[in-house]
Amino acid sequence: xxxxxxxxxxxxxxxxxxxxxxxxxxxxxxxxxxxxxxxxxxxxxxxxxxxxxxxxxxxxxxxxxxxxxxxxxxxxxxxxxxxxxxxxxxxxxxxxxxxxxxxxxxxxxxxxxxxxxxxxxxxxxxxxxxxxxxxxxxxxxxxxxxxxxxxxxxxxxxxxxxxxxxxxxxxxxxxxxxxxxxxxxxxxxxxxxxxxxxx
Numbered sequence: 001x002x003x004x005x006x007x008x009x010x011x012x013x014x015x016x017x018x019x020x021x022x023x024x025x026x027x028x029x030x031x032x033x034x035x036x037x038x039x040x041x042x043x044x045x046x047x048x049x050x051x052x053x054x055x056x057x058x059x060x061x062x063x064x065x066x067x068x069x070x071x072x073x074x075x076x077x078x079x080x081x082x083x084x085x086x087x088x089x090x091x092x093x094x095x096x097x098x099x100x101x102x103x104x105x106x107x108x109x110x111x112x113x114x115x116x117x118x119x120x121x122x123x124x125x126x127x128x129x130x131x132x133x134x135x136x137x138x139x140x141x142x143x144x145x146x147x148x149x150x151x152x153x154x155x156x157x158x159x160x161x162x163x164x165x166x167x168x169x170x171x172x173x174x175x176x177x178x179x180x181x182x183x184x185x186x187x188x189x190x191x192x193x194x195x196x197x198x199x
Contacts, residue, residue: 019182021045026085026180027058028093030122031073033102038114038123039069040096040106042085044180054154055137056082061147069102071148078136079120080152083128085178087188093178119156129175131158 005013027046031039045059060071067075074080085093095110107114107123114123117133124131134152142149163174172192179187 015182022181023179023187024181026093026178027056028083028085028089028096028125028128029058029070030081030083030107030124031070032077032079032122033069033073034076035103037103038105038107039073039102040110040112040125041068041070042093042097043070046082049151054132054157056132056134056152056154058082058150058152059147060150062145063099065145067148069100071150072102073122074136074150074152075139077121079122080134080136081117081120081122081124082132082134082152082154083125084130084175086129087176087178089125089127090178090186117156124158129160129163130170132156133158 024044027043043058043060047057049055049057060068092110092112096106113126115126117124120133132154133156134154137151137153140149163170165171181187
């Protein structure tokens, strides 16, 4: 099978692309609007960019040509909290992907308890094992739509002590991260192993 992008409908390209860029971590992002309303939504076009300083990227598509609430809030208020999604919270995470008006609070809609953040205004998820407080670093419009690529600089990381190993580092088995696949499919990490890199 070969796919020439120029000869293929966007719907088919999107379907294939989402099924081969796997597994994807899910950034569960909380933001706050200019009116002070909390927003919470998941995004799987997400990844690390650099560690000095810690910067991550969020790929956020537009909806009917307009910024999604998360992108708009980040552009307006310049702050967010990015949570690592666990299998335990997967059902609630999917609930917050609903297309709701900006005046709705997804924390309340999905029955998710909030905690006050330290350095940013958006709330964080009480039961999330890892929450990273971040500030807008750069916004770039990419693609034909165009979509929003947002770079976020992490300024504080909250890590639940219960997921640390004997060396005080996050243990992937205890985190039980959720991965996004294609369509409606998700996956857990059932097995992990070490591979020694060459010198």
